[in-house]
């Protein structure tokens with residue numbers, strides 16, 4: 001069996017959170033597929049389904065590679081090949097997890113197995129940690145793995161997790177492939193807005209009832225834009241963009257601090273770009289009313305916030321309070337919602353980062369490398385107490401269409417891209 005077939009088989013396991021028996025089968029599959037890893041490395045099962053592989057060469061410090069076994073669910077409808085078929089067809093391996101994140105996991109395993117075959121010994125201890133609930137925030141997998149490493153006082157020098165990829169034709173007017181390394185990660189928090197008032201019969205309505213106040217509050221929050229903040233990771237990214245755009249945009253992008261208001265205006269119609277510059281707030285849930293003829297006594301709405309590094313969940317909470325201050329609406333921190341402060345920027349002067357860049361340049365010679373801000377959440381945030389230098393990067397080229405298949409229909413990876421992924425991790429590990 002070759003590495004493409006093994007990737008294909010890995011996709012056939014429906015490792016969706018709570019289908020625990022599938023995870024156990026997946027473990028067996030890994031054991032079967034990577035005999036050297038399972039005979040030479042120490043394997044720990046953490047919290048039943050998470051896996052930790054330790055390639056301990058007696059070094060003082062360890063480097064940690066992360067991936068996750070779980071995938072988001074998929075309905076069969078609309079797929080060219082069924083989502084859990086792992087079909088190899090037209091130069092692609094098809095199915096849920098082909099991009100997010102079984103390809104990373106399998107390519108990491110292929111790299112280690114291949115190096116063991118060649119009797120290679122790294123200078124650092126190499127650890128692989130695979131969570132099983134990344135898609136539902138990682139509290140059972142990554143969090144427990146991090147606690148395990150912390151309890152054992154294992155010193156982690158750097159971490160590589162999934163993250164931004166090498167994107168092609170994603171930014172308007174930029175043809176150059178951009179290898180984006182996430183060196184910081186936004187935080188998140190949700191808050192509830194609660195409006196209360198006397199109920200009553202809808203035949204005798206009154207002004208400023210809870211629903212009306214809530215509607216005004218939602219309008220205020222939706223219109224509100226936090227002031228733009230330029231963190232180093234984004235500044236570097238904009239400058240890189242500046243090198244590959246035409247006049248006059250290139251001048252603006254090359255001087256992002258000076259032109260920040262203009263850039264912000266230009267980005268205001270591009271939600272992803274705008275989200276790199278600020279904390280965002282989005283009303284995602286609403287609850288009111290029990291009957292068509294009753295004025296509700298209470299209305300609640302939930303605001304989900306994505307917090308830019310440099311700010312805290314507490315500050316954002318205060319900001320929301322200020323926004324709705326005159327509307328007689330209470331802002332509540334609810335136990336229901338997990339809060340995660342942003343992960344601050346990692347150092348780009350580290351040895352690991354330099355080697356990461358070198359490897360990208362070797363394996364993807366025409367890509368320009370830049371730092372980036374990871375807007376979504378990754379498992380790596382659970383490790384932030386263990387290690388300050390966390391890098392989020394997936395060694396794969398992706399177009400806008402490819403990006404849309406992640407968590408969507410027809411997720412697939414080209415066999416060529418997957419082979420390159422395996423080469424990437426192999427090359428990188430050889431340097432460590």
Ligand SMILES: [Zn+2]
Pocket residue numbers: 068100101134162
């Ligand atoms: Zn993922």
